Amino acid sequence: MLINTGVPTREQIELRLPSPERRARGPYAMVECFQEIPCNPCSTSCPFDAILPMGDINEIPAIDLDRCTGCGICAGVCPGLAIFIIDESKGDGTASVTIPYEFRPLPEKGEMVRAVNREGDVIGDAVVTRVLLSKKTKTPLVTVRVADEHVHEVRFFNLIDNKTVCDKTSSKIEEEPKTDDTACATDDDEIILCRCEGITLRTIRDLIREGYTTVDEIKRISRAGMGPCQARTCGPLIASEIARMTGQPVAEIQPSAHRAPVKPMPIEFFLGGDSE
Ligand code: SF4
Ligand code: SF4
Numbered sequence: 001m002l003i004n005t006g007v008p009t010r011e012q013i014e015l016r017l018p019s020p021e022r023r024a025r026g027p028y029a030m031v032e033c034f035q036e037i038p039c040n041p042c043s044t045s046c047p048f049d050a051i052l053p054m055g056d057i058n059e060i061p062a063i064d065l066d067r068c069t070g071c072g073i074c075a076g077v078c079p080g081l082a083i084f085i086i087d088e089s090k091g092d093g094t095a096s097v098t099i100p101y102e103f104r105p106l107p108e109k110g111e112m113v114r115a116v117n118r119e120g121d122v123i124g125d126a127v128v129t130r131v132l133l134s135k136k137t138k139t140p141l142v143t144v145r146v147a148d149e150h151v152h153e154v155r156f157f158n159l160i161d162n163k164t165v166c167d168k169t170s171s172k173i174e175e176e177p178k179t180d181d182t183a184c185a186t187d188d189d190e191i192i193l194c195r196c197e198g199i200t201l202r203t204i205r206d207l208i209r210e211g212y213t214t215v216d217e218i219k220r221i222s223r224a225g226m227g228p229c230q231a232r233t234c235g236p237l238i239a240s241e242i243a244r245m246t247g248q249p250v251a252e253i254q255p256s257a258h259r260a261p262v263k264p265m266p267i268e269f270f271l272g273g274d275s276e
Contacts, residue, residue, distance in 0.1 A: 007118045008034055013152065018065045025247045027070025027087035027098075027209075031061050032155075033080060042074040042083060045137075047211035069246045071209040075100050076137025085141070086151055089244075095151035096129060098143040105159070106131055106140055113157040115146055123153055130189070132206065193241075194234035196227020204238055208245045215239055215256040228264060231256050 002008050018028055031042065031051070036058045043051040043061055050067035051074055075083040075098060085098035107113055107128045115126040130143035146154050189202035199222050212218050215225070215238050224238060225231030231238075235255055243250035261269075 002034055008032060017152070022065050022247075023086075023088045024091075026089045026245050027085050027096075028065050028068050029063060029070060029072075029074055030084045030086050030152075031063050031074070031082065032084065033061055033078070033082040036060060037080075039079065041077040041079065045073050045077045047071065047073065066247070069208065069211075069213065071211050072098055072132070072141050073134075073137060073209075073211065076132075076134055076139045076141055078139075081139070084155060085143075088148060088151060093148055094145050095148040096143050096145045097151055097154050098130075098132075098141050099154075099156060100139045101142040101157075102139055106133075107142060107157075107159060111159075113144060113159055115144065115150065115154040116156040116158055117153045118155050120156070122158065123150060126154065126157060130202075132209075134210065136210070193237050194222075194224035194227065194231075196229050196234075197223045197225075199224040199234070201241070204241055205245065208242055213242055213246055214254060215242065216254070218242075219256045225256050230258065230263065232263075 002012065012034055013032070016030060016032065017023070022028060029050070033039075033042070038057045040054050040057050040061075043054050046068075048067045048069055048071070050064050050069075052062045052064060054061070070085050070087060072085045075085055078100065081100045081102070083100070086095065087098075088095040090096075109128055109131055111128045113126055113128060114122045115124050117123050124146065126144035126146045128142060129145045130141075132141040132143075134141070142157070144154065144157055189200060189205065191201040193199055193201045193204055203222055204218060204224065207218050207222060212221060215231070215235055218238055219225040219231065224234050239253040239255065240250050242248070242253050
């Protein structure tokens with residue numbers, strides 16, 4: 001069937017699905033590449049060695065989902081557009097699918113789109129929650145949120161001619177058919193995680209997806225934790241977001257390195273009590 005239609009069977013898909021525990025833990029790559037072809041950028045680009053090395057370039061890629069963080073790099077480099085990042089961990093009746101999308105125009109965050117399955121049939125509406133243009137991978141990655149029962153079917157989307165941006169207060173949206181009343185779910189990406197430097201949760205999540213998975217790396221690249229509070233507020237929050245997205249226990253995430261002084265000190269301290 002695959003060879004004739006390009007559509008994998010339900011059985012082929014089910015064999016690739018992670019365990020329910022792994023699916024609930026955080027984002028993961030769903031590698032829908034089923035034919036032996038001379039191709040391996042997914043394997044060579046994964047910063048976590050989650051797509052196992054191929055002894056023969058024709059091998060079908062095999063993934064270690066305990067290593068996969070759902071960073072999306074493989075999805076952005078796969079020339080066959082055969083990798084999707086699935087996140088079923090939100091637990092609110094919605095789930096997200098990140099789709100490599102090589103068309104123009106790109107949708108905007110918050111835009112309503114028509115979710116399409118592997119056969120090309122429209123199966124409902126979805127809201128765009130993220131559009132990532134990575135310099136590393138070139139292929140844009142578009143994340144759409146759908147009702148969770150559709151997350152293993154949705155593999156593409158069509159733009160809606162009269163663009164609608166998701167807004168629960170908009171009567172226009174209410175006229176649109178929706179998969180359910182969670183289709184306009186808002187995201188918490190705009191939360192400021194590092195108040196001193198004004199760094200949002202979205203920036204932190206983007207960096208983790210790009211492969212920066214220690215508090216120190218994120219601090220150096222984003223300045224989160226370099227402000228007056230010296231990471232006392234954002235450090236533990238960043239650590240817990242790394243733990244959530246990479247599936248590690250939070251106790252194993254190292255805090256960022258600190259150099260003295262570790263808290264704001266008055267100038268008298270350094271001048272031996274003389275403020276002049
Ligand atoms: S999503 Fe990231 S960690 Fe997972 S296989 Fe792809 S590149 Fe590796
Ligand atoms: S890069 Fe894509 S097409 Fe190539 S082997 Fe990996 S999953 Fe298959």
